Amino acid sequence: MWGTLPxxxxxxxxxxxxxxxxxxxxxxxxxxxxxxxxxxxxxxLVAQGLQKGERVGLLLPNSLAFIPTQHGIWKxxxxxxxxxxxxxxxxxxxxxxxxxxxxxxxxxxxxELVCSIRDELPKLHRIIRISEPGSRGPVPDGVAxxxxxxxxxxxxxxxxxxxEHDEAYILFTSGSTGDPKGVVQSHFTWAHYSITAGLxxxxxxxxxxxAHGAPLTHFTQIFVMPTFLRGGTNVMLPSLDIxxxxxxxxxxxxxxxxxVPTIIYILLDYPERSRYxxxxxxxxIYAGSPIAPERLQEALEVFGPIxxxxxxxxxxxxVSCLRKNEHRVDDETWVKRLASAGRPMFHVQVSIxxxxxxxxxxxxxxxxxxxxxxxxxxxxxxxxxSEALRDGWVxxxxxxxxxxxxxxxxxxxxxxxxxxxxxxxxxxxxxDVLLTHPAVAxxxxxxxxxxxxxxxxxxxxxxxxxxxxxxxxxxxxVKRELGSIPAPKKVVFTDSLPVNPAGKIDKKAxxxxxxxGRSRQVG
Numbered sequence: 001m002w003g004t005l006p007x008x009x010x011x012x013x014x015x016x017x018x019x020x021x022x023x024x025x026x027x028x029x030x031x032x033x034x035x036x037x038x039x040x041x042x043x044x045l046v047a048q049g050l051q052k053g054e055r056v057g058l059l060l061p062n063s064l065a066f067i068p069t070q071h072g073i074w075k076x077x078x079x080x081x082x083x084x085x086x087x088x089x090x091x092x093x094x095x096x097x098x099x100x101x102x103x104x105x106x107x108x109x110x111x112e113l114v115c116s117i118r119d120e121l122p123k124l125h126r127i128i129r130i131s132e133p134g135s136r137g138p139v140p141d142g143v144a145x146x147x148x149x150x151x152x153x154x155x156x157x158x159x160x161x162x163x164e165h166d167e168a169y170i171l172f173t174s175g176s177t178g179d180p181k182g183v184v185q186s187h188f189t190w191a192h193y194s195i196t197a198g199l200x201x202x203x204x205x206x207x208x209x210x211a212h213g214a215p216l217t218h219f220t221q222i223f224v225m226p227t228f229l230r231g232g233t234n235v236m237l238p239s240l241d242i243x244x245x246x247x248x249x250x251x252x253x254x255x256x257x258x259x260v261p262t263i264i265y266i267l268l269d270y271p272e273r274s275r276y277x278x279x280x281x282x283x284x285i286y287a288g289s290p291i292a293p294e295r296l297q298e299a300l301e302v303f304g305p306i307x308x309x310x311x312x313x314x315x316x317x318x319v320s321c322l323r324k325n326e327h328r329v330d331d332e333t334w335v336k337r338l339a340s341a342g343r344p345m346f347h348v349q350v351s352i353x354x355x356x357x358x359x360x361x362x363x364x365x366x367x368x369x370x371x372x373x374x375x376x377x378x379x380x381x382x383x384x385x386s387e388a389l390r391d392g393w394v395x396x397x398x399x400x401x402x403x404x405x406x407x408x409x410x411x412x413x414x415x416x417x418x419x420x421x422x423x424x425x426x427x428x429x430x431x432d433v434l435l436t437h438p439a440v441a442x443x444x445x446x447x448x449x450x451x452x453x454x455x456x457x458x459x460x461x462x463x464x465x466x467x468x469x470x471x472x473x474x475x476x477x478v479k480r481e482l483g484s485i486p487a488p489k490k491v492v493f494t495d496s497l498p499v500n501p502a503g504k505i506d507k508k509a510x511x512x513x514x515x516x517g518r519s520r521q522v523g
Contacts, residue, residue, distance in 0.1 A: 059107065255282045313397075319341070460497065
């Protein structure tokens with residue numbers, strides 16, 4: 001139906017050969033240059049002895065080299081193992097070992113990390129290091145130089161036979177509810193995931209200029225291929241610095257970007273925002289965690305109707321979206337729907353199921369399950385498949401419900417639910433209420449040990465710049481809306497909230513000090 005990833009990539013490169021494909025600061029390359037670069041990487045890996053099906057780790061920040069290297073791995077017949085740039089050395093060591101990676105391509109900024117773990121990875125026998133032009137420091141012993149390895153290779157496509165059902169991609173879950181798990185995608189499933197989801201969700205237009213501030217190792221990479229298929233330009237930002245993002249939008253006339261909700265909050269509160277010309281920006285996709293409806297309404301007032309919400313996961317792929325024309329504040333019914341994750345995409349089936357995997361009727365709360373062609377083939381460790389993949393359905397671990405009009409509402413993560421005195425408390429509902437308070441910029445709600453109730457509700461709050469609020473005021477604010485049971489029993493104020501490599505608030509890190517030394521992490 002879709003062909004292999006190299007076939008899809010080459011089609012775009014042929015159609016738009018002379019157009020600008022990638023921008024990275026002052027550097028930019030055309031589609032033709034990008035294709036030739038990818039071919040050189042593919043040929044270089046084959047020349048190094050890489051066999052079809054071998055797994056190749058990629059540890060690169062957003063940069064000019066990211067996409068050509070990624071596609072070069074696929075052209076060589078290798079299976080790309082994506083390494084999140086924000087993860088720790090221990091996570092990388094575990095993931096590389098789990099995936100049995102034989103080749104690693106990494107950026108020089110990770111020299112210390114790679115050298116600290118390489119001796120613990122006996123199957124890793126090829127390591128290739130890329131550095132920025134003009135800043136090539138000494139290459140560590142036993143490590144090959146990227147430019148020397150690939151620079152002299154043929155610019156024609158490698159002679160490797162690839163089937164659309166061959167393994168292509170291994171991504172790791174964010175680990176927000178446990179240890180990261182390796183998720184396997186084929187050429188077919190990943191192409192389906194990125195193309196159909198990207199075109200339907202992203203509202204990608206011809207000649208789109210898409211800015212990637214969030215790491216390409218996260219959800220934003222899904223919009224790379226749809227942008228290429230429309231002859232657009234992917235703009236790389238090395239990090240999601242707010243001032244850098246705003247300056248790039250103005251300089252490159254960016255038309256679309258994708259962010260986590262936290263970035264929207266920061267943009268809304270950023271005092272220098274009005275200094276930048278953001279008139280070119282037509283689409284802002286947000287995903288990765290729920291957004292507070294009150295702050296979303298504020299964003300619509302500030303930026304206009306440019307928002308698209310997506311709900312997805314590493315295992316299920318994209319599930320649903322709330323489109324631009326569904327971000328409405330002119331009617332109470334639509335205002336309520338701002339709290340939803342939109343409706344299932346046309347190629348996705350969604351079922352709300354109970355603990356016995358039985359479908360639940362409209363309006364009842366249960367686990368969100370989905371089924372589509374772009375979902376995972378399974379985990380690297382097939383013995384774990386039944387945790388999430390049963391009867392063809394991917395069990396997302398999220399709790400929610402469908403309304404009569406087909407809108408999907410996410411109540412919370414199944415493992416984030418707090419059981420206090422026998423009552424279920426969903427942190428997201430408490431967080432949404434806290435974020436309606438004018439002094440609250442960000443917050444996270446967790447369960448902490450309590451001798452009487454098992455767990456007690458605790459809120460960790462970041463206040464807006466120059467504002468303060470008393471603990472009792474926030475507790476009473478929640479009580480008025482939700483009652484006494486879900487109301488926090490304590491509020492902790494902090495300057496910032498920890499985030500995991502996927503950019504989500506790291507509730508595991510927030511819980512850790514309270515649950516240290518206990519055999520169970522729930523009451």
